[in-house]
Amino acid sequence: MRGDNQMKKLLGLFLALSLIFTAGYTMNSNDYLVTEEDQHEPFHEEHPKGN
Amino acid sequence: MLSIIRWGGGPMRNDIGYRIKYHRESRNMTQSELAEGIISVSYLSKIENGKAEAPEEIINFLCEKLDIKFNSNDMKNLKSICEDWFKALFNQDLEKAHTLYKEIAKNKESITSNSLLNLVEIHILRYFLINNKQCEANLHYKKLRRLSKQFNEKESYYWLKFNGYYWFSLSSYNKALIYFQKAERYLHFTSYEIDEEEYSLYYMIALTASYDKKARIVYEYASKALQYYERKVKLKQAAECHLLLGITFVRNKDFEDAIESFALAQKIADTIGNNDLLATSLQNIGNLYSILNKSNEAIAYYKQSYELRNTTQSKIVPINSLMIEYYKTQDIKKANYWLETGQRVLSEDETPSIYRYELEVYNLLINGIVEKQLEKLVLNEVIPFLDNRGQHHEKVPFLELLANYYFDNRKYKLAAIYFNQALKIKSNL
Secondary structure (H helix, E strand, C coil), X not given: XXXXXXXXXXXXXXHHHHHHXXXXXXXXXXXXXXXXXXXXXXCCCCCCCCC | CCCCEECCCCCCCCHHHHXXXXXXXXXXXXXXXXXXXXXXXXXXXXXXXXXXXXXXXXXXXXXXXXXXXXXXXXXXXXXXXHHHHHHHHHCCCHHHHHHHHHHHHHHHHHCCCHHHHHHHHHHHHHHHHHCCCHHHHHHHHHHHHHHHHHCCHHHHHHHHHHHHHHHHHCCCXXXXXXXXXXXXXXXXXXXXXXXXXXXXXXXXXXXXXXXXXXXXXHHHHHHHHHHHHHHCCCHHHHHHHHHHHHHHHHHCCCHHHHHHHHHHHHHHHHHHCCHHHHHHHHHHHHHHXXXXXXXXXXXXXXXXXXXXXXXXXXXXXXXXXXXXXXXHCCCHHHHHHHHHHHHHHHCCCCCCCHHHHHHHHHHHHHHCCCCCHHHHHHHHHHHHHHHHCCCHHHHHHHHHHHHHHHXXXXXXXXXXXXXXXXXXXXXXX
């Protein structure tokens, strides 16, 4: 009986870990990215000339 | 043989010693050779170092032996030519500056005032820079560095200011800013048009700080300069200050103030009919709309900016912006059109530039990437190019492009590395 409980616990842990890994892998790729707003660098600004 | 001496005395008198030393050394004569039969070596040494004033008769003999002439009237005339030349350089009147420079270069040896000669030498650096003679400027800069230890306060002001222009011309904005700010400490030693001098320096500090992404300095100095130029109704300069403030507002995501500043610059540029300034204003408004993800508006402004430009160098700015904006909206056909336009525009000029690298990177993105090409281009060429110029913040869009490319190809570890590098640079700004 005691062995059965341990087996159940191990199975539960295994299932939980599988779920975490599966969820991580199938998560929408954009969740990892920095936001769209952050990505925009004001790179094409243009300075006036020096004097 | 020339031996005309008409000595008027006055402040220039002590400088004759330095000139005697200059001419003696340039003729490879020793002090004893020159002094022989005229005065003692120790007396000559004192004259040369400005520690003793020799009677006119002795100066006559020394000049005669050196085969030089000195005429105080010529000197006064030359001094006024030099001052006109300094003003022409300040006002960037290239034609006048060139004519006067030829006159000064012809008579440089006759300048007896050590201070005037130093000022001429210092302004020669500025002359080379505004004429885009970078090689001559590099050589002259080395010469001035050797001379700089003996500069007085007024000479130091111009030396530090032109030092700023020198590093600015090499896109080393951090160094340029340091020198411009050092020059500020000597501002009150300038002798004429002090206000003009002061606010022109403030504008350069603001402009350089803007390139160096130092928002607080831009805001402080551009605001001071703007107030002065508005008071004096110097519209072009006021519009330039509005542009600098606008760029700073955009970076701080204060878009309302940014659009207001750009609109003012645009209005002034339109009123005074200055197309360069108008094109720059429209480019910045386009950039602002691009950041706000309003691509249609951004494209319309970039196109207007493009239409106003005449030179290759300036056309490439809106061309690249249009290419990137169309790529962003996934209009690949139009992105490719602007890519090809950019390649044509830059085909005659092989100099590496940020715009050239941008075209190369987008060429890969638009026309397909062969294995590792993007990685090689960005890591082996673009990043070292920007590192060499100290333009670390400009690396961000390239690092993010690379990171996104890896991410799309499921190389998450590499994507994370480059996103992280980009973020580190951003957090340092």
